[in-house]
Amino acid sequence: MSTLPLETAAHPEQLRRVVIEPLSRVEGHGKVTLLLDEDGHVQQARLHIVEFRAFEKFIQGRPYWEVPVMVQRLCGICPVSHHLAACKALDQVVGATTLTPTAEKIRRLMHYGQILQSHALHFFHLSSPDLLFGFGSDVARRNIVGIAAAYPDIARQGVLLRKYGQEVVRHTAGKRIHGTGSVPGGVNKSLTAAERDELQKDIYQMIAWSRDAVRLVRQLFEQDLATYRSFGTFEARTLSLVRADGAMDLYHGGLRAQGADGGTIFDHVDYGHYWEQISEEVKAWSYMKFPYLRALGHENGWYRVGPLTRVTRCDFIPTPLADRERREFMAFDDGRAALSTLGFHWARMIEMLHAAEAIKDLLHDGDLLGTDLITGGKRQARGVGVIEAPRGTLIHHYRVDENDQVVRANLIVSTTHNNHAMNVAIREVARQYLDGRTLTEGLLNHIEVAVRAFDPCLSCATHAVGRMPLSVDLLDADGSIADSMVRG
Amino acid sequence: MNERPSFLLDGDEVPFDPGQTVMQAALAAGRYIPHLCYHPEFTPHGSCKLCTARVNGRLMAACTTPAGIATEVESETEELNDLRRTLVQMLFAEGNHFCPSCERSGNCVLQALGYDLGVMTAGFRHLFPDRPVDASHPEILLDFNRCILCELCVRAAREVDGKHVFSLAGRGIGKHLIVNAESGRLVDTDVKVTDKAVEVCPVGVILRKRVGFATPIGARRYDQSPISAQALADAPRPLERNHD
Numbered sequence: 001m002s003t004l005p006l007e008t009a010a011h012p013e014q015l016r017r018v019v020i021e022p023l024s025r026v027e028g029h030g031k032v033t034l035l036l037d038e039d040g041h042v043q044q045a046r047l048h049i050v051e052f053r054a055f056e057k058f059i060q061g062r063p064y065w066e067v068p069v070m071v072q073r074l075c076g077i078c079p080v081s082h083h084l085a086a087c088k089a090l091d092q093v094v095g096a097t098t099l100t101p102t103a104e105k106i107r108r109l110m111h112y113g114q115i116l117q118s119h120a121l122h123f124f125h126l127s128s129p130d131l132l133f134g135f136g137s138d139v140a141r142r143n144i145v146g147i148a149a150a151y152p153d154i155a156r157q158g159v160l161l162r163k164y165g166q167e168v169v170r171h172t173a174g175k176r177i178h179g180t181g182s183v184p185g186g187v188n189k190s191l192t193a194a195e196r197d198e199l200q201k202d203i204y205q206m207i208a209w210s211r212d213a214v215r216l217v218r219q220l221f222e223q224d225l226a227t228y229r230s231f232g233t234f235e236a237r238t239l240s241l242v243r244a245d246g247a248m249d250l251y252h253g254g255l256r257a258q259g260a261d262g263g264t265i266f267d268h269v270d271y272g273h274y275w276e277q278i279s280e281e282v283k284a285w286s287y288m289k290f291p292y293l294r295a296l297g298h299e300n301g302w303y304r305v306g307p308l309t310r311v312t313r314c315d316f317i318p319t320p321l322a323d324r325e326r327r328e329f330m331a332f333d334d335g336r337a338a339l340s341t342l343g344f345h346w347a348r349m350i351e352m353l354h355a356a357e358a359i360k361d362l363l364h365d366g367d368l369l370g371t372d373l374i375t376g377g378k379r380q381a382r383g384v385g386v387i388e389a390p391r392g393t394l395i396h397h398y399r400v401d402e403n404d405q406v407v408r409a410n411l412i413v414s415t416t417h418n419n420h421a422m423n424v425a426i427r428e429v430a431r432q433y434l435d436g437r438t439l440t441e442g443l444l445n446h447i448e449v450a451v452r453a454f455d456p457c458l459s460c461a462t463h464a465v466g467r468m469p470l471s472v473d474l475l476d477a478d479g480s481i482a483d484s485m486v487r488g
Numbered sequence: 489m490n491e492r493p494s495f496l497l498d499g500d501e502v503p504f505d506p507g508q509t510v511m512q513a514a515l516a517a518g519r520y521i522p523h524l525c526y527h528p529e530f531t532p533h534g535s536c537k538l539c540t541a542r543v544n545g546r547l548m549a550a551c552t553t554p555a556g557i558a559t560e561v562e563s564e565t566e567e568l569n570d571l572r573r574t575l576v577q578m579l580f581a582e583g584n585h586f587c588p589s590c591e592r593s594g595n596c597v598l599q600a601l602g603y604d605l606g607v608m609t610a611g612f613r614h615l616f617p618d619r620p621v622d623a624s625h626p627e628i629l630l631d632f633n634r635c636i637l638c639e640l641c642v643r644a645a646r647e648v649d650g651k652h653v654f655s656l657a658g659r660g661i662g663k664h665l666i667v668n669a670e671s672g673r674l675v676d677t678d679v680k681v682t683d684k685a686v687e688v689c690p691v692g693v694i695l696r697k698r699v700g701f702a703t704p705i706g707a708r709r710y711d712q713s714p715i716s717a718q719a720l721a722d723a724p725r726p727l728e729r730n731h732d
Binding site for chain 2: 178181
């Protein structure tokens with residue numbers, strides 16, 4: 001088992017333990033533990049995911065056509081990603097090597113709607129309170145209600161952007177959350193002309209607001225460049241899907257892995273054999289596995305996925321406004337913003353703009369109204385589906401027997417890919433901001449700001465309206481509680 | 489011209505023909521009595537008890553009670569609907585009914601009744617029985633998790649298909665659906681995907697394979713109108729009478 005700096009203290013029994021639990025949900029619970037010496041210096045910092053979901057186990061024995069609807073229950077924020085990744089895998093099982101144009105475009109529309117709503121939710125509802133009020137600002141105000149009071153236009157735009165994305169999902173999947181639109185081999189509905197017209201009505205406003213959001217993040221960087229440049233920043237290898245011509249493609253592509261310097265580790269790799277490139281390490285202190293690039297081994301092969309990776313490691317974005325913003329982001333501060341952990345927010349808004357532009361293009365494509373919805377072919381026993389979910393690369397892998405029952409499933413979700421990177425980020429923040437200081441709620445929030453930048457669903461509850469269930473216990477070396485703090 | 493005999497249903501006169509049950513007469517008159525195991529094409533069964541009504545002061549199953557013995561019937565009362573909600577809750581608790589990922593969601597009689605009766609909570613601790621799926625047949629999936637023991641498949645196989653494919657075995661809480669094969673597997677029976685027994689399942693037990701979620705949300709049966717309205721629309725109507 002590999003260890004990294006600040007991952008494991010030499011003599012933990014002599015150290016004070018500070019626990020932040022729950023951080024909030026990753027469809028469950030996560031917590032951060034810090035071990036401090038007598039002088040308050042951080043000796044160990046870990047992000048633990050303490051949930052155990054077992055989806056991979058309980059879909060065994062179920063008929064394969066049920067899987068895309070069942071597995072999306074993993075998440076309430078990005079169910080479309082699981083729905084589509086499962087369908088992409090099961091397309092292979094039913095022999096649908098190429099979908100009909102209508103099916104492919106309806107699925108893409110669904111996916112871009114999901115990207116739009118999820119990114120809007122994360123930035124406006126969950127992260128903007130940190131960014132607009134300050135990481136250590138008054139906790140009672142640091143939430144979406146506080147944003148609505150202080151910045152009503154921004155809050156309103158966030159709510160309406162998310163609503164629009166959910167409407168796109170509703171028209172393509174049947175429901176805003178947990179729909180059934182995508183099925184193995186295609187989709188079960190296309191758009192009616194009325195549905196298309198309804199979505200066309202507001203799309204230009206969504207594009208304009210998305211551009212405003214990109215510029216808002218840029219202003220935040222300009223106002224406090226020193227903090228934004230360095231906060232929780234570290235060098236990381238990256239993994240993402242890219243189109244055959246190197247363009248960003250959030251729905252389909254080949255795997256691209258690069259070193260911290262942008263050098264190629266592998267490129268345009270068929271994800272159908274992802275296990276030849278990626279393996280997973282288990283650590284005793286977390287239920288979440290630690291994926292790594294096999295070529296580099298488990299000590300050096302960890303990597304980062306998600307918006308920051310996708311925006312900075314694609315060759316271009318295939319919609320004009322988003323690509324212009326990408327180039328400005330890449331050039332800003334001599335390229336340092338594109339390396340920073342808080343650059344996630346900037347990249348996320350660029351992707352939201354890309355999603356809005358892509359929705360606009362699709363809504364002007366006649367194939368969306370087509371009636372040729374499903375295709376099939378020679379049955380296969382195995383299928384792998386990979387998609388770029390809002391939070392990063394998402395892998396679904398199934399084996400189906402001759403009776404149509406799932407016999408094996410492996411899901412590597414975005415948050416899992418980022419497990420190591422998030423741990424490195426919190427260690428960096430702990431070293432930068434907490435080391436040797438008296439801990440306060442505001443300082444502890446810095447840890448959450450770092451985790452939140454990755455948008456691992458961990459941020460949901462920490463910005464919940466009302467009482468936030470966060471308690472921190474300070475334990476003596478013998479385990480007795482020396483101090484505790486509850487905020488809510 | 490002779491007047492048709494009638495009984496009072498919740499205070500209103502409901503005429504009936506000789507041989508009709510309370511349920512048949514009520515539906516023919518456009519009056520809905522909630523039901524689950526009753527199906528107009530098959531011999532009434534009286535097992536689910538959802539159609540329980542107060543007939544002449546006594547609780548009786550409307551689907552098996554001859555209309556000829558009824559003078560006064562109460563059905564649409566809070567007391568009886570409370571009992572019906574409890575029965576639906578018990579059916580949900582006894583099986584493994586995961587509506588969120590069930591392909592019959594929106595087309596399921598049990599779910600539709602739950603909505604129509606206003607079942608808002610589970611009511612009972614779920615038993616989570618261990619019931620393996622029988623996927624042995626190439627065209628038909630048998631998911632015992634959702635069986636409500638209505639015996640519609642048993643009756644349809646016997647009365648329409650002329651086969652003996654399904655049966656109930658065991659007693660009490662251990663009662664369960666079995667298939668007529670030494671191996672216990674559906675593939676070893678003479679069932680066909682075109683059989684009435686396959687079509688008639690009101691929940692998600694007997695399913696045509698590889699159909700799944702082909703019907704989009706919004707176009708499913710009970711997306712259109714509640715089960716009570718559909719039961720009345722589908723009910724056999726009395727033939728036009730000759731008034732000569």
